[in-house]
Amino acid sequence: MSEQTPPQTDQLQRTPPPLTAPVMELVGISKHYQSRGSIFGGAGERVTALNQVSLDFRRGEIFGLVGESGSGKTTCGRLMVGLERADAGQLVLEGREITALRGKDLKDFRRKVQIIFQDPYQSLNPQLSILDSVAEPLITSQACPASEREGRVLATLKAVGLSPAEDFAYRFPHQLSGGQRQRVAIARAMIIEPRLLVADEPTSMLDASYSAQIFDILLQVREKFGTTIALITHSLAAARYLCDRIAVIYRGHLMELGQAEQVINRPRHPYTQALIDATPKFGDCGDVPRYNALLQPERQATTEEAGCVFFRRCARAHLTRCSRQAPTWRRLEDGDMVACHYADGAPDPGPEIESCPVPGL
Amino acid sequence: MALLEVNHLSIGYQTAKGLLRAVDDVSFAVDAGQSLGLVGESGCGKTTIGMALMGLLPPNGSIVGGNVVLDGQDLSGLDEADLRQRRWRDIAMIFQAAMNALNPVQRVGEQIVEAILTHKPELEREEALHQVEGLYQLVGLPVGRMHDFPHQYSGGMKQRAVIAMALALNPKVIIADEPTTALDVIVQDQILKETKELQKEFNIAIIFISHDISIVSEVCEMIGVMYAGQMVERGTTREVLGQPRHPYTQALLNSFPALGGPRRPLRPIPGEPPLLIGRRFGCRFCDRCPVPASSCKLEPPELVQVGETHFVRCDNV
Known part of the structure; x- marks a missing residue:
């Protein structure tokens, strides 16, 4: 397996993908969950998973969605592949609104977006050989004649660094390590060459040496297939390593978005900081x-609904303004987007940009 | 003599395929108020060491060589009753996955009271309850939440409760096994800081087990790097991270993305760790080593001293 050590890439001078039309756009997406009420009546709590989230994913870009658990980042990923439906807003794939798709069109959409999950110990069917697992999307999507299937599977296994592929193809998931299983999951997603790959915490269950392998395979997949990758992660360090752009999300609200280096080296939102x-x-x-x-201990605030979602934990907040008025999602001079009244020390918010997809930065 | 000494400890598990040597010839010492981080990938034996120190190895596991000396007393010679007395009073453990370490059908405060009363039967219940209140304040939990059940706690609160339980009997040594792995970075950061403060305040020795070098580097003065059951490098955090000498340590450091500094390419370690069943010749890392010598496959390397407190198990240093 030594050949999968990446070439001494100067990936770190990776050129950002050209500014083309986005592969996918989220326009003002909101999603709420209603928790079950008590059996004695009384409605459950309404939880905001995503609130007015607008993002765009460009062709060949690795886009990082960073936040803590419960921030809505996984919901966002599930929405993007059609596993959840938004309560409001539009999801546009290659210029086409997909929220209303049915039948053949929906099937076509599913071919173009794929997802890999966090836990490779649960995402593979233990009764299927690796060959069968990876071939399954080819069968359901009828992407190629049966005679070519095995060849495509072997080639894809090779592409994700599982070689000799013939050897891995006839094994079962329990015979593989976590890192190898996650590579099978990537192969399974990539075999039908989707436009967009959502990777939901693909390495959080893995040891460091395996994580690094998965990171490099994602980079190679992007290189080879030109796939757009949405990386959902809680790790800013991983996002910095892999991503061209990063969006930071907190309790369903976008906090900051910009070029990866910029967001890490010059974070403007107190939450990113x-x-x-x-x-x-x-x-x-x-x-x-x-x-x-970060403010410690948290403020006991009651005006949260109207104000900034980060108000209770923000050391920088203006007591009256931030508790009463939610910051607008605005663009700063250098192109980064931020939702904070006092980002860049600006006393006044810039021009208001509401629920618009982020045009080319 | 250090507070806790582990000398040439070897631990084996009886499996259907033969004896699995999960830990092989591991030595280290920790003094009161010191902290040692055991780092390595899953399966390297770090949790097994923790369990052996607690006397909690599963039935098919046993110490097959070496010993553990706490405060001058050899723990490996104790019978179960003595061990039970010392467990939790002298050595306590913060278990991995706090959500599973608490009894879901008992109130959290009550569980800590029970732990105290088991070891100090002479105490009145009221007194124990009072102690738990103190512990709650110590770890930053609201005292009012003592009578809640675990499912009413957030992940961070459960972790704090488990830390409170570990502190309940003023142990000399605490083994923290991946205490923050399931937590978000902000909560993790707070808990690590608080743990460090408590350690200083009570002069506790901590053995911090983690797969994440970056966490260990923030908390511990000393680091032991484990690979395939052996300690391949040991020294102060400055020595091990500043001048890593073992190829595995170097490789491990190269596979972590960093938040600052130049964005350098990561170098994943190719291959998989070896199986630990059956006889092994030579160095355990040599199949994955970027700089193997021909002799590495034949002779197992000895632990070599390369600095004042810096040891490396590699012949090529």
Whole structure:
């Protein structure tokens, strides 16, 4: 397996993909969940998973969606592949609104977007050989004649670094390590060459050496197939390594969006700053400044509905303004987007941009 | 003499395929107030060491060589009754996955009271309850939540409750096994900081088990890097992370993305760790090593001292 060590890529000067029309756009997407009420009556709590989220994913881009658990990032990924339906807003794939698709059109959409899940121990059918597992999408989508299936499977296994592919094809999931299983999951998603791959925390269950392997395979997949990848992760360090752009999300609200380096090196939203403060630093980390953006203990606020969602935890908040008025999602001078009244120290919010897909930065 | 000494410890599991040597010839020492991080990938034996120190190895596991000396007393010679007395009072453990470490049908405060009363039967219940209140304040939990059930706690709160339980009997040593793995970064950061403060305050020795070097580097003064049951490198955090000498440590460090500094390519470690059943010759890392010598396959490397407190199990240093 030594040949899957990546070539000494200068991926780190990876050129950002050209500014083309986005592969997928989310326009003002909202999603709420109603928790079950008590059996004695009384409605359950209404939980906002996503609130007015607008994003665009460009061709060949790796886009990072970063946030804590419960931030709505997984809901967002599930919406993008049609596993959930939005309560409001539009989902556009290659210029086509897909929320209302049915029948053949829906099937066609499903071919174009694929997802890999967090836990490779649960996402593969233990009774299917790797060959059968990876061939399944080919069969359901009738993408190629039966005679070519095995060849396509072997080629895809090779592409994700499982070689000799003939050897892996006849094994079963329990005979593989976590890292190998996750590669099978990637092969299974990539075999029908989707336009968009949603990777939901693909390495959080894996050891460091396997994570690095998966990261490099995602980079190679992008290189080889030109696939757009939406990486859902809680790790800013992983997002920095892999992504061209990063969006930070908190309790269903977008907080900040911009070029990866920019968001990490010059975070403008206090929540992004808090995430950076909390990430362990080690080795030749250079000078990562401390922002001390997190308020401790939290404020006991009651006006949350109207104000900023981060108000209770924000060390920088303006007591009256931030508790009463939600910040608009606005563009800063250098092109990054942020939802904070006081990003860049600006006392006044910039021009209002509401629920518009983010045009080319 | 250090508070806790582990000397040439070897641990085996009886399996259908033969004896699996999960831990092989591991030595380290930790003093009061010190913290040692055991780092390595899953299956490297780090949790097995923790379980052996607690005397909680599963029935098919046993210490097959070496010993554990706590405060001058050899723990491996104790019978179950003595061990039970020492467990939790002298050595406590913060278990991996706090959500599973608490009894779901008992109120959280009550579980800690029970732990205290088991070891100090002479105490009145009221007194124990009072102690638990103190523990709650110590770990930053609202005292009012003592009578809630575990499912009413958030992940971070459960972790704090488990830490409170570990502190309940003023142990000399705490083994923290992946205590923050299931938590978000912000909560993780807070809990690590609080753990560090508590450790200083009570002069506790901590053995911190994690697969994540970056976490260990924030919390521990000393690091032991484990690979396939052996400790391949050990030293102060500065020594091990500043001048890693073992190829595995170097490879592990190269496979973590960093938040700052230049964006350098990651180098995944190719291949898989070896199986630990049956006889093994030579160095365990040599199949994956970027710089193997021909002799590495034949002779197992010895632990070599390369600095004041810095040891490496590699012949090519």
